[in-house]
Amino acid sequence: MPMSVRQSLLAILDQGPCYGYQLRAEFERRTGSTWPLNVGQIYNTLERLERDGLVERGEADEQGHVYWAITDAGSAEVAGWLSSPVERGGSARDELAIKLAVAATLPGVDAPAVFRTQRAASLARLEELRRAAPADAAADRPEDLAKALIADALILAAEAEVRWLDRAEERLAAHPQHTLALELSTERPKRGRPARVVV
Numbered sequence: 001m002p003m004s005v006r007q008s009l010l011a012i013l014d015q016g017p018c019y020g021y022q023l024r025a026e027f028e029r030r031t032g033s034t035w036p037l038n039v040g041q042i043y044n045t046l047e048r049l050e051r052d053g054l055v056e057r058g059e060a061d062e063q064g065h066v067y068w069a070i071t072d073a074g075s076a077e078v079a080g081w082l083s084s085p086v087e088r089g090g091s092a093r094d095e096l097a098i099k100l101a102v103a104a105t106l107p108g109v110d111a112p113a114v115f116r117t118q119r120a121a122s123l124a125r126l127e128e129l130r131r132a133a134p135a136d137a138a139a140d141r142p143e144d145l146a147k148a149l150i151a152d153a154l155i156l157a158a159e160a161e162v163r164w165l166d167r168a169e170e171r172l173a174a175h176p177q178h179t180l181a182l183e184l185s186t187e188r189p190k191r192g193r194p195a196r197v198v199v
Contacts, residue, residue, distance in 0.1 A: 006045055007081045014078045019065035032147030104172055107181035111172055119165045126158040
């Protein structure tokens with residue numbers, strides 16, 4: 001489960017004890033139901049949080065609901081998460097970028113067609129997100145604001161992806177396809193770890 005989901009569930013528990021289904025409902029309410037979670041994911045995460053000393057499992061109530069409560073260590077983790085920026089990371093391991101870079105360098109692959117197919121799918125996704133977005137009217141309820149924030153993030157990310165694809169296609173068009181093809185290298189990488197030098 002992504003760290004943001006784990007931390008979000010912990011932050012919700014910082015407001016008060018919850019049972020699994022209640023926690024799932026609270027997460028969905030606060031994220032505009034954008035990332036639905038199944039109850040199995042919730043309980044697996046709760047068990048990991050318990051193992052890490054961040055939550056405690058309570059006794060079942062008369063309806064059989066087991067309430068989970070945050071520990072002091074869990075509250076400290078929530079405070080740290082909320083006060084720290086999200087690090088996007090310097091890694092370029094983006095599945096789409098890797099796929100297109102590899103496609104552009106494979107001999108015999110119609111790279112422009114691969115790019116066009118992706119662009120069409122990305123544009124369709126963008127239009128779908130725009131249609132599903134809430135109206136720009138002022139959000140009267142906290143749930144409406146949460147949904148609008150998530151929708152804005154998804155739409156702007158999709159717009160950025162389409163702009164990047166446009167730029168990638170321009171780069172591809174600037175080179176004849178045969179100049180981009182990389183044949184398999186005849187240079188063989190060495191196996192194993194480099195020998196340690198003992199000083």
